[in-house]
Amino acid sequence: MEGRSREVCxxxxxxxxxxxxxxxxxxxxxVALLQAWEQIDAQAKAAFHLVKTxxxxxxxxxxxxYMFDVKLLSEYTNIPKRRIKTHLKPEHFKDLDKKTLEKYxxxxxxxxxxxxxxxxxxDFPPDSGGNQ
Amino acid sequence: MTIEFKHxxxxxxxxxxxxxxxxxxxxxxxxAMAFGIGSGLFFAYMPFLKLNGxxxxxxxxLPGMIFRRATASLGIKFYKKRFQSKEASMDALDRALDNxxxxxxxxxxxxxxxxxxxxxxxxxxxxxxxYGKENGRYLISDPVMENPESLSYEELxxxxxxxxxxxxxxxxxxPVNLPAKTDLAAPIxxxxxxxxxxxxxxxxxxxxxxxxxxLSREIKKWPGRLGDKKASLxxxxxxxxxxEIGTGGGGFRFIYAAFLQEAAQILNKNRLHELSxxxxxxxxxxxxxxxxxxxxxxNRSSEAETYPAMSAILCEIADREQIVFSELKKAxx
Numbered sequence: 295m296e297g298r299s300r301e302v303c304x305x306x307x308x309x310x311x312x313x314x315x316x317x318x319x320x321x322x323x324x325v326a327l328l329q330a331w332e333q334i335d336a337q338a339k340a341a342f343h344l345v346k347t348x349x350x351x352x353x354x355x356x357x358x359x360y361m362f363d364v365k366l367l368s369e370y371t372n373i374p375k376r377r378i379k380t381h382l383k384p385e386h387f388k389d390l391d392k393k394t395l396e397k398y399x400x401x402x403x404x405x406x407x408x409x410x411x412x413x414x415x416x417d418f419p420p421d422s423g424g425n426q
Numbered sequence: 427m428t429i430e431f432k433h434x435x436x437x438x439x440x441x442x443x444x445x446x447x448x449x450x451x452x453x454x455x456x457x458a459m460a461f462g463i464g465s466g467l468f469f470a471y472m473p474f475l476k477l478n479g480x481x482x483x484x485x486x487x488l489p490g491m492i493f494r495r496a497t498a499s500l501g502i503k504f505y506k507k508r509f510q511s512k513e514a515s516m517d518a519l520d521r522a523l524d525n526x527x528x529x530x531x532x533x534x535x536x537x538x539x540x541x542x543x544x545x546x547x548x549x550x551x552x553x554x555x556x557y558g559k560e561n562g563r564y565l566i567s568d569p570v571m572e573n574p575e576s577l578s579y580e581e582l583x584x585x586x587x588x589x590x591x592x593x594x595x596x597x598x599x600x601p602v603n604l605p606a607k608t609d610l611a612a613p614i615x616x617x618x619x620x621x622x623x624x625x626x627x628x629x630x631x632x633x634x635x636x637x638x639x640x641l642s643r644e645i646k647k648w649p650g651r652l653g654d655k656k657a658s659l660x661x662x663x664x665x666x667x668x669x670e671i672g673t674g675g676g677g678f679r680f681i682y683a684a685f686l687q688e689a690a691q692i693l694n695k696n697r698l699h700e701l702s703x704x705x706x707x708x709x710x711x712x713x714x715x716x717x718x719x720x721x722x723x724x725n726r727s728s729e730a731e732t733y734p735a736m737s738a739i740l741c742e743i744a745d746r747e748q749i750v751f752s753e754l755k756k757a758x759x
Contacts, residue, residue, distance in 0.1 A: 300572055301435075301570060301672075302435050302436055302437040303674055303675045303680070304437065304674045304675060304680035304683070305675075306706060310703070311687065312458070312687050312702075314435075314436075314437075316435075316572070317675075321717075321720055322713075322716040322717050322719060322720030322721075323666070323670055323720075325665075325723050325724050326661075326663075326665035326666045326669070326716075326719070326720065326723060327544065327666060329658070329659070329662040329723050330662060330666065331544050333659065360536075361478075361547065361548055362548075366548065366590045369593075370589045403537075
């Protein structure tokens with residue numbers, strides 16, 4: 295796991311006294327963290343292909359990528375869960391007005407243009423950053 | 427405008443912020459001491475509660491609890507406020523900074539742009555200190571980061587208004603009433619007693635030592651019941667809670683051992699030194715458990731590294747910690 299500052303661990307020195315030590319990571323922990331990200335990546339990739347083939351709307355891809363479930367997205371946008379579920383269908387998503395799109399884009403903190411066009415323009419889903 | 431605030435990195439955010447804020451006000455308390463007085467050591471395995479489809483395991487009490495217990499026990503009063511509007515929460519922060527007060531904030535990790543992407547989960551009970559504003563950016567002492575960071579107005583507001591479980595609603599706090607002299611002896615004893623009750627005395631099979639035994643019984647059934655893939659995801663979740671979320675290693679056991687060591691000196695009780703060592707040994711066994719889990723997740727486990735082997739380690743840990751806490755109870759009575 296690169297890109298993050300080291301973290302504090304507690305360790306015993308040669309006299310048996312506890313000291314704080316800086317650790318760059320520990321194998322079992324890194325493995326467990328990587329596992330979680332591979333899982334999220336796999337879900338984002340699966341969603342990306344479903345968007346590409348017109349089975350679901352781009353909203354589903356960004357929800358998977360940024361780990362939003364319908365409930366959380368509803369909290370961020372104040373859009374009822376039932377309506378979010380309809381917006382996950384491509385035929386409803388393409389009719390969304392600018393204001394609703396902006397609400398979603400704001401929750402993901404991306405431009406609304408990216409929300410609408412990203413999947414159509416990209417060939418591959420980006421790596422969400424498990425190795426970054 | 428900047429306040430002379432000393433950033434000190436810590437393992438865990440809640441105790442780190444408590445310790446850093448108090449140190450600024452002249453009460454010198456280590457992270458481990460804040461953790462111990464706040465009775466921070468715990469275990470809970472709650473299979474019916476799911477997080478991203480995985481059962482919840484916790485090595486600590488609910489967020490905010492350690493902080494509340496520690497400050498109450500030390501007789502320190504905090505100003506605390508949650509808000510109705512985002513702008514009001516930022517105005518209140520600016521006013522406090524204008525008055526040279528470093529402010530503790532509860533924030534959502536997902537919005538902290540200085541964390542690398544893989545660490546940015548939707549976890550809203552993270553704590554940071556804001557100690558100034560420079561060129562429109564807020565100066566941040568995040569206890570889990572090696573160095574001070576900064577965030578823009580927009581970014582900080584997003585983090586303070588994260589949604590979901592434990593939503594902060596702009597929660598901010600700082601100490602207002604500090605006792606002239608802090609006596610640690612009584613709070614230490616109180617903290618240890620309360621921790622003994624939490625680990626030994628809750629008559630629910632999911633909590634404390636009983637919870638460790640419960641997980642020990644359950645874990646060996648995982649591969650059969652869930653299949654290898656799902657079982658390894660379950661394992662990963664336990665290891666992340668044990669090692670990743672600012673535990674200082676071994677599910678907070680090492681921090682607690684460090685606390686017992688400090689306590690032994692302050693109370694002048696050698697017995698606590700011995701129990702600190704016993705707690706370290708327990709932490710080592712948690713790490714042995716994690717090593718096996720890590721190899722299973724990576725599909726690199728040897729023949730001896732199995733779910734039953736992990737189950738046996740957990741059972742041994744439960745026995746060890748049962749003794750440690752029973753003895754601790756005697757030592758401070």
